[in-house]
Amino acid sequence: YYANIIIKQATLSEVLTNEPAVRLLKTYAPVGICALITPWNFPMVTTAWKLAPALAAGCTVLLKPSEVTLLPELMLGNILSEIGLPKGVVNILPGAAEVGAAMTSHPLIDKVSFTGSNVVGEKVMTQAARGIKDISLELGGKSAIVVCANADIDYACDLIIGGIFANAGQICSATSRLLVHQDIAEQLYETLKVKTTSLQIGDGFAADTLMGPLVSEQQLNQVKKYFDIATAEHLDCLTGGELVNGSGYFAMPTVYTDVPTTSQLWKEEVFGPVLVSTTFTDDAEAVRLANDSKFALAATIVSTDETAALEMALQIKAGHIWINEQQIVLPEAGWGGFKQSGIGRELGGDGLSAYQKSKHVLLPY
Incomplete structure (x- = not known):
């Protein structure tokens, strides 16, 4: 190139x-x-x-x-x-x-x-x-994935999982904050829990593995620290929230719901398979929540209304935004963020x- x-x-x-x-x-x-x-x-x-x-x-x-x-x-x-x-x-x-x-x-x-x-x-x-x-x-990043009311829930969950659990969440652009419209939140959480708990965790060289280990014991301890913070903050854990018993640096793919914006897990980059979520009522609130971060690297929008999604993308402060797509990075597309x-x-x-x-x-x- x-x-x-x-x-x-x-x-x-x-x-x-x-x-x-x-x-x-x-x-x-x-x-x-x-x-x-x-x-x-x-x-x-x-x-x-x-x-x-x-x-x-x-x-x-x-x-x-x-x-x-x-x-x-x-x-x-x-x-x-x-x-x-x-x-x-x-x-x-x-x-x-x-x-x-x-x-x-x-x-x-x-x-x-x-x-x-x-x-x-x-x-x-x-x-x-x-x-x-x-x-x-x-x-760093603490990127948002916005799921609008008209989104296909099954496909949205696939994008959510790809955005946070790929590479065990050790991605600067990981969409680690889920913003879901309140009208579909309950159904989406049910589907997301089923899909998340079915992820095969194990050796990265195994054909059926969908999420491998963290890179080191230090990174494992970093993730455990945030599990402990979530417990201390009484966050609602949809699934996960603990390490995997046995050998290796494995953490459970984890989803917390109804997370307040004051939470450390909302504000800080975990760099592990940890997703925090909250709901919104309209596009304006979704944009406000997406921009509620000291980071501004990336974002994902899931919506069947492309015009509305593009309008939202223009308002979200981020250097790279995907609409209805996994985190594909093309050599032609400049990469970098705003803020910190x-x-x-x-x-x-x-x-x-x-x-x-x-x-x-x-x-x-």
Whole structure:
């Protein structure tokens, strides 16, 4: 995708002006040496999102994959060596947080692109401030899925489950807040409970597994912490709410209903298979509830009225919105959010622009 874009991009293009005596030309230069830091939840996916446009733009790269899921990027390194990529163009640096800190604070780094948690993102932003580095941040989310009164309930439940239980909920764009119209709430909850409890949990390599484990004991404890908070807040648990007995880092797919907007589970990103839900009476309330978050990365709308759904999409503050569709992400569609979900965009034309600086040249006509 990015090879095709950069081939078509003009080396020099003329900019139309109102000054007849001069010409204005525009070109693009690579931003420079880039520090790319990727998370553990989608190894190679976020790497590709960053590495492809950076190389297309002409940048050199220091890439730090997560120390938790290192093997895919190391295999990528083998491939880059085998195809004869010049040494020094892509440098893969395994390691923990201190490696990332060394990269983001180094005076020879021109740009930092980080995907991960907000806590670490704030540290990265502080470190990148030394030397005024260019920065892109793709951070957390607490995205909403809105199910309107006219929605097909069975299909809506499939979209709900796909949006929160895929990858065991370890997705920045997980639609972890369910907003359902009050007229269909009871029927939808009944269907959702049946579908959720029937999910096969187990080894990710098993053909019949629909939800695998969490990535680590640390992440399992994070999810358990929110189960305990839900108990302390006396939330109504439709299903789940506990860990799976036995070996492995497994948590039950969980749904809480009638969750107040003051709840920690409503406000905070769990990064696990935990869905909170509430009801609304009209589209205006649905939009208000969807926007009731410090995050603004994504959203899903389920409705048979496309015109109304599009109008709602324009009012919801989010960088990527799906209507009646699973979370498909196309390379042509820019990815990123508003508010505390990050700075900048990946993918699409914006993804290439993130690794370029425009230059203008003025000369006599």
